[in-house]
Amino acid sequence: MKKSERRYALVALLEQNPFATDEQLAERFGVSVATIRLDRSALHIPEVRERIRRVASDRQDDVRSLDEQELIGRLVKLELNRYAESELAVVSSHVFRRTNIVRGHVLFAQINSLAIALMDADVAVTAKTELRFYRPVHLGDSVRARVDVIGEHGDVVRCRAISQVDSEIAVQGIIWVHKDPSNLGAEIMDEGEAR
Structure with a gap:
C-alpha cells in the first residue's frame, strides 16, 4: 500500500x-x-x-439514572433515551488469572451499566436480558460497547446492545430497562408486547 x-x-x-x-x-x-x-x-x-x-467531550447529555463512577468503562457518547457508547480497557482485575480471559460478568456489567445510564430517569433498573457471548475477550483488549433504544412499552424500554473488540462482536443482544422500579412487577413484559 x-x-x-x-x-x-x-x-x-x-x-x-x-x-x-x-x-x-x-x-x-x-x-x-x-x-x-x-x-x-x-x-x-x-x-x-x-x-x-x-x-468524551463530544457527549451531549449527562447521566441521570446512576453516578458516572458506577459505570463500567469510560462513557464516550450519550444521548438520553437514544443511545450510549463506552470503552473498557481490559486490565488484570477483569480476567481469570490462568487464562487471561475476561470474566463474563465484566462484559455484562459494561453493557448493563450503559443501558441504565442511557435512561432519562432518576432511577432505572434492569428488567430482563437476552445476551449472547460470541468470542472471548483477553487482557489488554479494548471493548467498545453501544446500547440503542429500539422500543418502549410504558416504563419498560427495550435496548439493543453490542460490544466489540476491534470490529469483532464479543457480546450482542437485548436488554429491557424499567424506568420506574416502584411498579416493576406490574409491567414486566408480556413477550408479545415487548418485542
Missing part, C-alpha cells in the same frame, strides 16, 4: 474507531509503530489519549 493510500485509510479507520492504539494501527497496516506515528504527525492526528478526551 502506498503512503498516501495508507494515510487515507488511517484517517477513515480512526474516524470509525478513535480508540485504536498506534500498535493496533501498525499491525493493521503491516508497518512499524514509528511509521504510524509519522503518519499521525503528518496528518495532525493526536495520540490515542487525546482522541479519547476529545470524543
Whole structure:
C-alpha cells in the first residue's frame, strides 16, 4: 500500500474507531509503530489519549439514572433515551488469572451499566436480558460497547446492545430497562408486547 493510500485509510479507520492504539494501527497496516506515528504527525492526528478526551467531550447529555463512577468503562457518547457508547480497557482485575480471559460478568456489567445510564430517569433498573457471548475477550483488549433504544412499552424500554473488540462482536443482544422500579412487577413484559 502506498503512503498516501495508507494515510487515507488511517484517517477513515480512526474516524470509525478513535480508540485504536498506534500498535493496533501498525499491525493493521503491516508497518512499524514509528511509521504510524509519522503518519499521525503528518496528518495532525493526536495520540490515542487525546482522541479519547476529545470524543468524551463530544457527549451531549449527562447521566441521570446512576453516578458516572458506577459505570463500567469510560462513557464516550450519550444521548438520553437514544443511545450510549463506552470503552473498557481490559486490565488484570477483569480476567481469570490462568487464562487471561475476561470474566463474563465484566462484559455484562459494561453493557448493563450503559443501558441504565442511557435512561432519562432518576432511577432505572434492569428488567430482563437476552445476551449472547460470541468470542472471548483477553487482557489488554479494548471493548467498545453501544446500547440503542429500539422500543418502549410504558416504563419498560427495550435496548439493543453490542460490544466489540476491534470490529469483532464479543457480546450482542437485548436488554429491557424499567424506568420506574416502584411498579416493576406490574409491567414486566408480556413477550408479545415487548418485542
